[in-house]
Amino acid sequence: MPQQLTLRVRPRLALVAVLLLLAFVGATARTATAATPLTVSQAIATQNNSVQTVRGYIVGEPVATTTVNRSGFTDDLAIALADSAGETSTSKMVYVQLTSSWRSTWGLRTHPANMGKQVDVTGTLTAYFAHPGLKSPTAIAAVGATPPPTTTTTSPTSTTTSPTTSPTTSPSPTGTTGPYDSTYYANAIGKSGSALRTSLHSIIRSQTVLTYDQVWAALKDTDQDPNNANNVIEIYSGRSIAKSDNGGGVDQWNREHVWAKSHGDFGTANGPGTDVHHLRPEDVTVNSTRGNLDFDNGGAAVSQCSDCFSDSDSFEPRDAVKGDVARMIFYMAIRYEGDDGWPNLEPNNSVANGTAPYIGKLSVLKAWSAGDPPDAFEKRRNQVIYDTWQHNRNPFVDHPEWVGSIWP
Ligand SMILES: [Ca+2]
Ligand SMILES: [Ca+2]
Numbered sequence: 207m208p209q210q211l212t213l214r215v216r217p218r219l220a221l222v223a224v225l226l227l228l229a230f231v232g233a234t235a236r237t238a239t240a241a242t243p244l245t246v247s248q249a250i251a252t253q254n255n256s257v258q259t260v261r262g263y264i265v266g267e268p269v270a271t272t273t274v275n276r277s278g279f280t281d282d283l284a285i286a287l288a289d290s291a292g293e294t295s296t297s298k299m300v301y302v303q304l305t306s307s308w309r310s311t312w313g314l315r316t317h318p319a320n321m322g323k324q325v326d327v328t329g330t331l332t333a334y335f336a337h338p339g340l341k342s343p344t345a346i347a348a349v350g351a352t353p354p355p356t357t358t359t360t361s362p363t364s365t366t367t368s369p370t371t372s373p374t375t376s377p378s379p380t381g382t383t384g385p386y387d388s389t390y391y392a393n394a395i396g397k398s399g400s401a402l403r404t405s406l407h408s409i410i411r412s413q414t415v416l417t418y419d420q421v422w423a424a425l426k427d428t429d430q431d432p433n434n435a436n437n438v439i440e441i442y443s444g445r446s447i448a449k450s451d452n453g454g455g456v457d458q459w460n461r462e463h464v465w466a467k468s469h470g471d472f473g474t475a476n477g478p479g480t481d482v483h484h485l486r487p488e489d490v491t492v493n494s495t496r497g498n499l500d501f502d503n504g505g506a507a508v509s510q511c512s513d514c515f516s517d518s519d520s521f522e523p524r525d526a527v528k529g530d531v532a533r534m535i536f537y538m539a540i541r542y543e544g545d546d547g548w549p550n551l552e553p554n555n556s557v558a559n560g561t562a563p564y565i566g567k568l569s570v571l572k573a574w575s576a577g578d579p580p581d582a583f584e585k586r587r588n589q590v591i592y593d594t595w596q597h598n599r600n601p602f603v604d605h606p607e608w609v610g611s612i613w614p
Contacts, residue, residue: 282313307399529578
């Protein structure tokens with residue numbers, strides 16, 4: 207009798223242990239893959255105004271509740287996603303609103319070749335065209351495009367979940383949080399695309415404007431060598447040089463305009479030409495080599511600048527500051543919108559901008575920003591400018607993910 211009891215109890219204990227283990231593994235897996243996108247079927251079943259990421263294939267242009275154009279596209283206002291690239295049943299599609307900032311990249315009238323592409327779209331799951339939808343997207347990215355550096359690999363095709371099962375955990379929001387979200391950036395938080403751009407512009411345009419002479423003192427503070435308070439670090443070459451060794455002589459450091467001042471021809475009058483968010487110490491010779499070149503990968507090695515390259519139309523800085531350079535350009539684009547007497551500065555995909563208020567190459571700068579996230583030097587610099595000199599911030603140092611929202 208006691209022996210039988212033992213036999214009966216042990217398997218139960220083992221079963222309980224296995225179940226507990228499975229529950230634990232399940233919970234762990236769920237936590238680790240919280241960012242796994244929903245399928246389109248799941249998105250259709252989750253029309254609850256939550257912000258989620260949905261993965262699907264672009265299958266057409268919705269124009270009415272049950273009408274989706276698969277060719278002859280009429281506009282760039284919306285796209286339909288489905289779990290299969292060949293889907294034709296509108297009941298198996300989610301309709302994605304393309305707010306203005308997404309139209310030039312994802313609209314089917316402009317980009318009919320996007321048909322069949324697999325994308326991840328983040329936005330609010332709510333009805334659109336009186337049909338299951340996703341509105342106000344904050345991110346749209348082709349699956350398999352250059353992933354952000356910290357993205358964990360997930361295999362979406364291997365996780366098949368019943369369409370009727372609502373997810374029990376919400377994917378984490380696409381944005382990161384920062385210490386200034388509830389204060390300095392309060393009006394920008396939650397926005398995306400052109401709304402985010404407008405909001406950030408009105409926030410950062412309020413600043414103290416320095417004179418070109420004050421820039422010397424500012425740079426000695428903002429770019430101080432963390433290992434030697436008597437020195438600054440030159441942006442491109444990375445060399446530590448005495449603060450006092452500034453000027454126009456060979457091997458001295460001077461004030462490099464990362465947004466080359468000829469691109470918009472703003473010179474060194476108080477304004478963009480004295481905005482220390484993009485002014486950096488650099489060796490006189492290297493500064494001269496960079497000149498007013500646009501930024502792009504490739505070229506010949508640059509003298510006195512390890513890991514820097516240049517050719518006839520572009521300059522490539524060392525890897526450690528590629529992201530810094532990109533985020534300075536993005537700051538300038540949003541700070542200067544043409545409403546205060548200065549040119550409307552914008553990045554574009556050209557490397558032959560001349561004196562136009564543009565600088566390239568946008569696609570490369572975006573990759574540089576993604577590949578070199580803000581580091582301690584760059585963050586300290588932003589803080590010192592905010593605390594001591596200009597009292598405005600570079601939003602892309604605080605929220606690098608905003609780059610992709612404004613320049614998708
Ligand atoms: Ca960096
Ligand atoms: Ca601008």
